[in-house]
Amino acid sequence: MTVPFTLVGIDHVVLLVDxxxxxxxxxxxxxxxxxxxxxxxxxxxxxxxxxxxxLIVLWDTTHPGAAHAVPPVAGGRNMDHLCIATSPFAPDALRAHLAAHGIKIDREAVHGGARGVGHSFYIFDPFGNKLEIKGPAEYADGR
Known part of the structure; x- marks a missing residue:
């Protein structure tokens, strides 16, 4: 099975700050x-x-909306996820590709990034790092 997209680069990284x-x-x-x-x-x-x-996203961990992103240990990780920008993809093809490799989809979303608002899949690498696979903009995000 071939990969159903072409890598474009890093879209954004989310850093946890207090x-x-x-x-x-x-x-x-x-x-x-x-x-x-x-x-x-x-x-x-x-x-x-x-x-x-x-984009670099600075996420304030002192805000109640960040409760699920706060590291479980004081001084723990300070990056929430790495977003990888891709070419257009068919969501069904990406789901099948990930399943064929035994990769569980943590969640799917449509939201903003450096290239605008588009479809995203969140997965984890073998080391527990959260990755967002993000297709191109479906509509502009106001830049």
Whole structure:
């Protein structure tokens, strides 16, 4: 079975932070990232910053909407997931491809990213790292 998409690159990475002011100062002032957007309606305190053509999502773990992303151990992981941008794909073909490799789909969603709003599949690699496989934009996300 062939892979049902072509890799395009990294769409975004989600970093867990517990001091949004400090995080924004670093990403804006030190790295020169550009202000992106946020989704307060989702009940999460996130700020998305542009790092070239990709996004870095800063997710405030002190906000109640981040409860499921907080590491189970103090000082634990600080990255929620890595999003991999792909070419267009047929969701049924991707489901079949993942199943053929014994990969369980954690969840599916349609939401924003560096290229706009599109279909995503969340899976885990063999080491427990969460990956988002994200197709291209189905519609623009306001950049």
């Amino acid at each position: 001091d949004m002011e400090k995080a924004l100062a670093f990403y804006y002032d030190v790295l020169g990232c550009v202000q992106g957007y946020s989704y307060p309606a989702l009940g999460m305190e996130q700020v998305w910053v542009w790092a070239g053509a990709a």
